[in-house]
Amino acid sequence: MNSPVDFYFDFSSPYGYFASTRIEALAAEFDRTVAWHPILLGPIFKLVGAPPLIQMPMKGQYSLHDFTRTARLFDIPYVHPDRFPISTLSAARAMTWIDARHGPDKAVEFAHRVFDAFFARQQDVSNADVVMALGADVGIDPGQLADGIAQQTTKDELKSRIDAAIARNVFGSPFLFIDDEPFWGFDRFDYIRKWLGSRR
């Protein structure tokens, strides 16, 4: 039995979003499932000593151009969010709670909705009310989800997952592990195919 592909992402990361639309197909090609791990890049970027991508001189401008170009080339719906980047704390906590309470399949269904809302439908997913509504779209009671996000156990669980990601040297989004081999970036998907193919 192959181990799952570990997929780390921040809901505010365009390349994380692009990866989310292709990761399941990529994993399936190699008879693997995907373990989804929402993280927060803010604390990680502080450790790496890097500012958010689009705030970097030159690189920021290139990235903004590259987001829409990549979406177009890969046929992924994309409207660059008016507010960007945003805090994804509520969304990440919500996914963490849904995972614990309703299982990973429901959590992944929710994650797709969050990404789609933020990057294809101009919804501000930093807003907890928007997060509740997206939960409701996949059948989660908004009141229960609000309670779940507010629980200390949920907060602690997300924090410990992010600490575990940092301990694994996750420094960006998307960040993947396949049998402990690390891969950073959506532009590495073909490369991953090559790598997996070479091990067959």
Next chain:
Amino acid sequence: MNSPVDFYFDFSSPYGYFASTRIEALAAEFDRTVAWHPILLGPIFKLVGAPPLIQMPMKGQYSLHDFTRTARLFDIPYVHPDRFPISTLSAARAMTWIDARHGPDKAVEFAHRVFDAFFARQQDVSNADVVMALGADVGIDPGQLADGIAQQTTKDELKSRIDAAIARNVFGSPFLFIDDEPFWGFDRFDYIRKWLGSRR
């Protein structure tokens, strides 16, 4: 007539080296030639506000692993240099002078030698004597090359080329322009194929 692919690189960049082994074939697929532009990442990284890749926490460690992995996957000879990164000022000036004096074909032949010496044969190409010897390998008189590197016009020419690269927002290596469309990174070569294919 298609415009050439502009290929910017630092001789100390592993991904620049990998690109140098594939760029001509990539360009030829789309009936283009390549214009090679040696740059120095040091002053550019200062502008971007980024430390050299391998000095960054987490990212540095990943990169070191990725250099050898990439070389293996793409069948490119690679021995990670003992001293890394290094100053490539002499090599970049030498290429600039060879280009002016002996033409671009000879300059590109020299560039391949420099990359190969540094990344496949453990030669310290920050050393001007090593640079002269590599020039001699492609038929350049070492004394003339030494004089050429020392000329103020050569220094000015390289500096003005790097300023021109910065003005074009070149912030890494390899960095390519195809009809003014910017692409950063060796891992974007398949992506470039996709982009060029989509425009046919």
